[in-house]
Amino acid sequence: MHATVSKARWQWMLVGCLMVSSTACEKRGGGDSNVDVPLGAASSVPELVQKESEELRVHNYRLEEENRALQARIGSQNRDHSLEAQGLRKRVDELQATLKSNEDAYQRHIDQQKQAIAKLASGLRLGTIRTGAGDLTGVVITDVESDGVKVSHDGGITRVSFLQLPSELQFLFGRLGASEAKVSGGRGNYDELASQPGGGQVASTAPGSALFEKESLLIITTDKGTGSGFIAKVDGKHYAYTNAHVLCGSPGGFNSKLVRVTTANGTVLPMPYLVQISDTYNAAAPHGLEDLARFEVVPPKGVRAYELVSSGADSLAPTTEVVAYGNSLGGGVFTELTGTCLGVGPDRVEISCEIVPGNSGGPVVDRASRKVVGISTYLDASGMRDVWAKSTKFGAVRRFAVRPERVVKWRTMELSALYGGIEEFRAFDRDTLTLAAACFLRPRNNRGGFEAPSDQRGDYIVREVVIDGSRHRLGGVISAGIARVNDRLGGAGATISASAANPVYGEFFSSVSSGSASQVTSLKTSDRSPYMKQFVTELVEVREFWQVQFQKSAERFARSVK
Secondary structure (H helix, E strand, C coil): CHHHCCHHHHHHHHHHHHCCCHHHHHHHCCCCCCCCCCHHHHHHCCHHHHHHHHHHHHHHHHHHHHHHHHHHHHHHHHHHHHHHHHHHHHHHHHHHHHHHHHHHHHHHHHHHHHHHHHHHHCCCEEEEEEECCEEEEEEEEEEEECCEEEEEECCEEEEECHHHCCHHHHHHHHHHHHHHHHHHCCHHHHHHHHCCECCCECCCCCCCCCCCCCCCEEEEEECCEEEEEEEEEECCEEEEEEEHHHHHCCCCCCCCCEEEEEECCCCECCCCCEEEEECCCCCCCCCCHHHEEEEECCCCCCCCCECECCCCCCCCCCCCEEEEEECHHHCCCCEEEEEEEEEECCCEEEECCCCCCCCCCCEEEECCCCCEEEEEEEEECHHHHCCCCCCCHHHCCEEEEECHHHCCCEEEEEHHHHHHHHHHHHHHHHHHHHHHHHCCCEECCCCCCEECCCCEECCEEHHHHHHHHHHCHHHHHHHHHHHHHHHHHCCCCCCCCHHHHHHHHHHHHHHHHHHHHHHHHHHHHCCCCHHHHHHHHHHHHHHHHHHHHHHHHHHHHHHHCC
16 A cells, blocks of 8 residues: 555655665665664654654555455355355256246147148148249148148149248148248248259259159159159050169168059059069170069059150260159159260160169150150269279269160069069078078087077177078078987087087088078079079079088088097
């Protein structure tokens, strides 16, 4: 607090200090106003300085007292505020818990409303509605979603935001979509979504376009996924065309049944009794004509079926403008993907249309002739790994469509027979897995039979694979053989001699090897469509690898039981 002393007071204090002997000042640090003054010199200090000093000490004391009182008051207020803050925090926690409970109850109520509204609206006919892309006619609601409704109309299938529905329905459906509309920024985002290829609307196509035939575009659903198809009139009959792999699947994901065939406007077609798989195959060009399938259908009255381009009037060229229709990524809607032919071959065409999984089986239509020139079939990404293709157009994914008019022979079979043959593949593949597990069987310590370990090999546990595989042909031979060996050798309490155990083990390995070889021969010699035959080679190669491993396992057994 000394800083409050006036300039005049400092001058008087300095005079008093100067009156002290120079020796004392030097000893106490020079002109410090707080030096101890010798008793003999005290009478030399002016009385005014003493008075001012006393007043200063009193003033300082009062300020210190005031400061202490203020600090005490502050401390008390802080304690009060701390208690108040604790109370507020507790109240906030209670309010948050109540709010969470209310939100959960509200969400349950909304979910119940959604279910009721969706059930009520499904199948509701709206006639004509206006969207940013134009008027939609013949509109029927097929499904209700969080951000709008899915509808079929004269131009195909699309999603429509709640804001584009008639006013009397907006309030009802708005209860489902209000929160999503706020997050996305309102109607503008709905329209943007609807205009994106694959986002729910047939892109770049005016309703009623002659290229888009909603009664003739098909969504084909199996137990493993969905693909595309279309109805075409050939030789006076109507066929549903698609890829063989859409109906059948492939190794590791073979289908077991056809679930449903639905047109783009929602009509469910009867399940076929007979199907035809292409019997035309070029071994030098796989993924070609063999991957086509069709079955006869009775289309709804007035349907405008597609036509296949005539193989004798081939006008395709790398500049031909085409349109690919399909159920892109299995989204349940048809997209229109425009592009051109990039290359033309005897059984396929390369296209720039950005087809993706889900488009398989869909038609590729020539814009000029309005006829089908290809069926979207496969993508090729090999150029992305080729050093010579890098930085060229071949370094990207390439897309191919097979030419259905080039199939010269079809193999007709019952649909049940098709899936029966596929089931044989699935069972063979499963038996191969059991054979692989059998390679890790171990002899018991006393040579008293087999021990199926619970060891993990890759994604599988040996013991579980062997037990579960007993339901199949070779798996049954393996399980029965293990039981027979254990029954013949496992009753002995003492260690069995090698001369007694080896023949029993050898008989097991011989019977399993013989059963596997017989199964391979049967698979190789069976009569199948070219599409299914190509998988025989792959399945057999894997089986033969594990047969070799199984023989090596037999040799290890023979050495270990000596």
